[in-house]
Amino acid sequence: MLHVAEAARVSVATVSAYINGTTTVSQELSGRIEQAIREIGYKRNAIARSLKLGTTRTIGLTVPHITNPFFTDVVSVIQQAFDRAGYAVMLCCTDEDLNNQDEQIRLLLDRMVDGLIIARVGDGAYLKETVERANVPVVLVDREVDGVDSDRVVLDNHQAVFEAITYLLELGHRRIGYITGAFNITPMRDRMTGYHEALLNAGVAFDQSLVRSGDLHEADGYTAAMQLLSLHDRPTAIFSANNPMVVGAMKAIRDLGLSCPEDVSVICFDDFPWADVFNPQLTTIAQPVQAIGEQTASLLLDRLNGNREAPSRRLVLKGRLMVRNSCRPVQALTSVPTVVAASST
Template structure:
């Protein structure tokens, strides 16, 4: 069985001291570039891998960052995972991806585990129930950036989509097509995205002089079952909506099934507008119109903010945590049509 290659083996092969080999491979800038390049080449040829635990004890860093999301069903979370991992890897960090299923208990366990692993930082879509734990982690020197949702209980650095404006633009688009009974399927109202997308919908209706009808709104967990249940409930009405606005990606999957169950054609029988874009929506026939929440831009900005705080000698966070917004935009395709006269 082949023995593990040690730093001593690398130093002997390069005919330098162990201290020189250590500095060169750590990239501390205390050796020449040519020496660093030669040591890295020799280390690679020998198959040397540094002891991350020992290095972490010495430098007080692990080069690990936690990324915590609810699921990978949502296209925005998949984009977030891909972009954040790519951006952090380019800076020498590895990403630990964790899934909470939007469950506060699972989230609390994950936060504790990541703290035990001494991650250098954390990007999280919070459930809204573990703000104190996140704030403690942040105040103790592990930067935390919230994304997609705000934790209402504490002030944390947060990157959000312009959800009120996005939902307003989507609802107004349907109103301009002549729709007056617009069913809304939305996430939990105690969450940032659920509450703000509902507020944008209401504002557009009120500006158009249409009274808000709570019975046209179905709110629930971020899962396909919410979309299916909401679709069935709205389609069972005697005054069935002429359009559905599905305000999160998970619910959209359930709505597509619900429409198929009733053999309803989009947009001939009912118009359909979804929130959060994904490639499949453009490939559908008809292609589905969406309000794009800017997942890539949110992921890039979240990575930017965390990396800024991870840099040596980074300035301490502002007394009031900053909130950043990424603009949402309406993408018109072929799933919405004017109401027949």
């Protein structure tokens, strides 16, 4: 730092103030210091600066699936928000593995991140303890943890699925297959509740044989749709609880020699860029990913800027049914005999 000060013809204290942002440095002096830094090749010691200031200007972010377009879009919005605020984001993908999540959160805390954003997986017992003991603010996104007193941003999953299933019921469908993820995460539980309530509201009995669960991957959607469409009294419509599984479901429909929507109508949770270039264009539930990402970043930045003692906040956003052409009235469906599951290739 002394060499920079000498080259810029300023004091070491002025260079320190500029680099650490502790006091305002005039535009003229800032320009001279930056030029000296470039000429000398001075490297800022981020670790030393963090120890001195007690902040790393870094945020930890964990998501279950970076390949899921929903999480990809939310991460992008969060990243942009923290870029503007002068923070770096350390991203970890847990792949829906509880042990991975626990290890990654420990790693992020060891790296002295200033705050955490978590889309959690699995049982919330360890995470509850971690959030309570962490000496940094935490915001939960998409998925809540029972008993955790933390800021969170979630969707009204119950209402979104209620509206989607009601739409199918209004088209005359009564046997609606439902492909879900594990119920140890709150969105899956809330979405199933919406499915139940829509059926009840229409006077349609719940049939457990129409429900299949998986791990939210494309292969799970394929297997589930194969099973549903091989039933003696197969469903006339299928609802998928996320978009990777709907891709698998559409492949199963194709492999069984069926057509959508001629033989089976399809709706999925989460809109994605290529939903309207599918053939047919997929009817989906669109989450407001821009608002989810912005609100999540805003809550954490508010805590980082000093609002640490305010009560926790729960922001609930609304989904939107995007009606395209993957659904049709049940009376218009082609009469097709029950199919026998083909082997996967």
